[in-house]
Amino acid sequence: MIIIPKNIIQEIAKHAKEGSPLEACGYLAGKDGEVVEIFRMTNLDKSEEHFSFDPKEQFGVIKSARGKGQELIAVYHSHPASPARLSEEDVRLAHDPDTVYVIYSLLDNKLKAFKVVDKKIVEEEIG
Ligand SMILES: [Zn+2]
Structure with missing residues (x-):
């Protein structure tokens, strides 16, 4: 479970929109699974x-x-034209099993979080 406050989600959405049509990316930092920055x-x-x-x-x-x-809890990036799930490329590049990968889709304005353990995708609950 990762806790992402509403204002941070809004910031991710804003960045995604500003970066569109390119993918926007960044880090979410915080403590004990709670994002603050x-x-x-x-x-x-x-x-x-x-x-x-x-x-x-x-x-x-x-x-x-x-x-x-x-700590850097999560890496986020946007999917300007595809759903909020990890692409094959995302999985291939996900090397850290402790990092949460957050994706914001501009298709439906959905935010989802995942972990990748041994190349297997596990959805992470967002609180
Ligand atoms: Zn991606």
Whole structure:
């Protein structure tokens, strides 16, 4: 279970809309499974179907979150034209079983969260 406050969900939706038609991506940071902060990231791929983080920017966010005593709980990205489920590519690139992968779909404005353990998708409850 991951707790994502309404204002953070609104921020994800806003970022998704602003980034459209490209995928928008970023980190959700917090503590004990509760998100308190959102970090927008640049989609280096500039793609409508996938994303990748800028390693330098990534390093900065990790440092900034740690400095506030937060952990990076989740990676979020938008699906501008497909449903809120992980694509094959998303699963292939999901290497950390502890990270929650949050997807916001602009098709139906739905937000869903998943974990990927041994390449198997497990839906994560959002509270
Ligand atoms: Zn995706």
